[in-house]
Amino acid sequence: MLMHEKIADFREKAVKMLNNSGIVLTEIEKNRIEICDYNLGMPNEIGTQILTYVNTSRCCAKELILFPHQICPEHIHPAIGAYPGKEETFRCRWGEVYLYVPGTPVQKPLAKVPENSKKYFTVWHEIFLHPGEQYTLREQTLHWFQAGTGGAVISEFSTQSFDNEDIFTDPSIKRIGSF
Amino acid sequence: MLMHEKIADFREKAVKMLNNSGIVLTEIEKNRIEICDYNLGMPNEIGTQILTYVNTSRCCAKELILFPHQICPEHIHPAIGAYPGKEETFRCRWGEVYLYVPGTPVQKPLAKVPENSKKYFTVWHEIFLHPGEQYTLREQTLHWFQAGTGGAVISEFSTQSFDNEDIFTDPSIKRIGSF
Numbered sequence: 001m002l003m004h005e006k007i008a009d010f011r012e013k014a015v016k017m018l019n020n021s022g023i024v025l026t027e028i029e030k031n032r033i034e035i036c037d038y039n040l041g042m043p044n045e046i047g048t049q050i051l052t053y054v055n056t057s058r059c060c061a062k063e064l065i066l067f068p069h070q071i072c073p074e075h076i077h078p079a080i081g082a083y084p085g086k087e088e089t090f091r092c093r094w095g096e097v098y099l100y101v102p103g104t105p106v107q108k109p110l111a112k113v114p115e116n117s118k119k120y121f122t123v124w125h126e127i128f129l130h131p132g133e134q135y136t137l138r139e140q141t142l143h144w145f146q147a148g149t150g151g152a153v154i155s156e157f158s159t160q161s162f163d164n165e166d167i168f169t170d171p172s173i174k175r176i177g178s179f
Numbered sequence: 180m181l182m183h184e185k186i187a188d189f190r191e192k193a194v195k196m197l198n199n200s201g202i203v204l205t206e207i208e209k210n211r212i213e214i215c216d217y218n219l220g221m222p223n224e225i226g227t228q229i230l231t232y233v234n235t236s237r238c239c240a241k242e243l244i245l246f247p248h249q250i251c252p253e254h255i256h257p258a259i260g261a262y263p264g265k266e267e268t269f270r271c272r273w274g275e276v277y278l279y280v281p282g283t284p285v286q287k288p289l290a291k292v293p294e295n296s297k298k299y300f301t302v303w304h305e306i307f308l309h310p311g312e313q314y315t316l317r318e319q320t321l322h323w324f325q326a327g328t329g330g331a332v333i334s335e336f337s338t339q340s341f342d343n344e345d346i347f348t349d350p351s352i353k354r355i356g357s358f
Contacts, residue, residue, distance in 0.1 A: 022201015023272070026311045026312060029311065053313060054268045054315055056266065059238045089232065091232060091240075093203065094203075133205060155240075157232065157238060
């Protein structure tokens with residue numbers, strides 16, 4: 001019961017943030033926003049709200065909604081057979097996003113990660129995305145990101161998504177295991 | 180000189196519509212909105228304002244801005260070698276869109292096309308998109324669309340775009356020939 005209430009609560013908050021950023025959803029879409037806690041049980045710290053608009057064998061588009069300081073944890077989209085792995089562009093629509101990829105580590109990162117999870121965040125090259133700014137990740141680029149103080153709304157434009165196949169640095173994470 | 184003024188004027192109007200729909204652009208993006216009149220010289224009737232966010236060999240995302248009653252004329256995205264043709268999803272973000280594809284023709288279409296261009300509009304199966312509604316076109320689907328009274332902002336999620344290769348029903352159209 002608590003689970004259902006929490007999902008409803010998180011969905012409501014996500015819809016409010018989308019409304020604030022001018023993004024309109026149908027009623028059906030509002031009710032299928034995925035509330036993902038990566039099976040870690042600390043959704044306010046590590047979690048993502050996701051609305052998939054389209055995901056065909058050829059392309060995919062989503063909105064990602066992050067609450068203030070919420071983290072999408074470090075992962076990679078692997079090659080699957082002939083599929084070379086997911087390419088994705090993150091476009092910040094609202095709020096602020098701290099995105100981390102391989103490269104020169106930043107000295108004073110804007111992101112803050114939970115102390116007991118620090119070892120599962122290994123790439124620290126920082127890209128700061130404000131509204132209207134975007135970044136394209138080629139396939140098989142390890143990455144993670146965190147929203148700023150006000151949260152963030154991010155449009156994702158990509159090749160096909162195979163969420164179940166994502167490989168997370170933290171081995172206890174299960175992508176399908178939303179609370 | 181007139182041309183430059185007209186492009187600046189159309190860009191300014193497009194940016195205003197994006198602002199109204201909550202979509203934020205960088206200054207660089209505002210200045211590279213494509214003003215396309217399809218070489219027909221009647222941009223208020225047949226024309227499209229286009230901002231391409233990303234167009235790689237694997238995927239593409241754009242915003243399409245249509246002024247009130249403006250038409251994106253009938254065309255198809257052909258196969259090119261091993262590429263089967265563009266797949267695209269149109270998501271109405273703001274305003275109203277009348278989209279036409281092959282299928283049972285509607286009896287009383289919402290769209291109005293210029294009298295002397297009517298013969299170049301051959302598919303009349305109507306899909307009415309309101310904000311938050313979307314439609315996915317498989318490759319090689321003939322299509323065209325018109326904005327409603329207030330204009331429209333449409334997000335396009337697709338496979339790679341090869342705009343120069345588009346085939347228009349009206350043979351006088353040149354995709355690269357923006358005014």
